Amino acid sequence: xxxxxxxxxxxxxxxxxxxxxxxxxxxxxxxxxxxxxxxxxxxxxxxxxxxxxxxxxxxxxxxxxxxxxxxxxxxxxxxxxxxxxxxxxxxxxxxxxxxxxxxxxxxxxxxxxxx
Amino acid sequence: xxxxxxxxxxxxxxxxxxxxxxxxxxxxxxxxxxxxxxxxxxxxxxxxxxxxxxxxxxxxxxxxxxxxxxxxxxxxxxxxxxxxxxxxxxxxxxxxxxxxxxxxxxxx
Numbered sequence: 001x002x003x004x005x006x007x008x009x010x011x012x013x014x015x016x017x018x019x020x021x022x023x024x025x026x027x028x029x030x031x032x033x034x035x036x037x038x039x040x041x042x043x044x045x046x047x048x049x050x051x052x053x054x055x056x057x058x059x060x061x062x063x064x065x066x067x068x069x070x071x072x073x074x075x076x077x078x079x080x081x082x083x084x085x086x087x088x089x090x091x092x093x094x095x096x097x098x099x100x101x102x103x104x105x106x107x108x109x110x111x112x113x114x115x
Numbered sequence: 116x117x118x119x120x121x122x123x124x125x126x127x128x129x130x131x132x133x134x135x136x137x138x139x140x141x142x143x144x145x146x147x148x149x150x151x152x153x154x155x156x157x158x159x160x161x162x163x164x165x166x167x168x169x170x171x172x173x174x175x176x177x178x179x180x181x182x183x184x185x186x187x188x189x190x191x192x193x194x195x196x197x198x199x200x201x202x203x204x205x206x207x208x209x210x211x212x213x214x215x216x217x218x219x220x221x222x223x
Contacts, residue, residue: 042214042215043203043213044205055210056209098210104205107158109158
């Protein structure tokens with residue numbers, strides 16, 4: 001695609017429900033990154049993929065968070081039993097590779113609100 | 116110690132002045148360095164990338180990298196009110212990490 005696409009753009013969910021956030025990277029980009037940004041804060045690293053593998057998932061806040069990537073393309077971030085502190089904007093970015101000098105391009109984010 | 120640290124803001128400069136943004140990083144193996152700009156409510160967008168020690172200029176923007184000191188900076192010359200945004204330093208080593216950002220306000 002022309003850019004990184006994230007869906008949904010907004011999600012309101014009840015506390016305790018599970019949510020799935022989707023990221024469709026730029027075609028041909030093998031590296032994919034997930035970040036979380038709370039209001040007025042910086043980008044908190046969650047996980048990155050190189051192809052379908054996740055070499056670094058150290059940023060996932062708890063075992064309620066998981067992510068997968070299939071076919072080296074679309075990635076899904078799943079949050080189980082959502083809590084109010086999970087409310088934030090979840091940003092996805094992709095780059096041509098992780099190891100070369102290429103920039104990462106961001107999607108428009110998913111704004112998650114847990115009520 | 117945070118992996119990527121930026122000078123605390125907010126930073127306010129008058130229109131036409133030079134704005135100086137600084138960033139240090141902890142991973143000596145880091146290879147690529149980026150400056151992103153984020154307007155309120157929007158996603159980050161790339162301004163500059165730098166991979167080698169020294170300066171890199173692009174229009175009003177100059178990025179400086181010193182790997183020995185693990186230091187990256189961004190200078191914005193002739194600052195404009197439209198430059199008012201949060202500036203994020205990003206470092207690619209193992210994954211890609213961002214600093215907390217520095218909020219810049221350029222006053223007319």
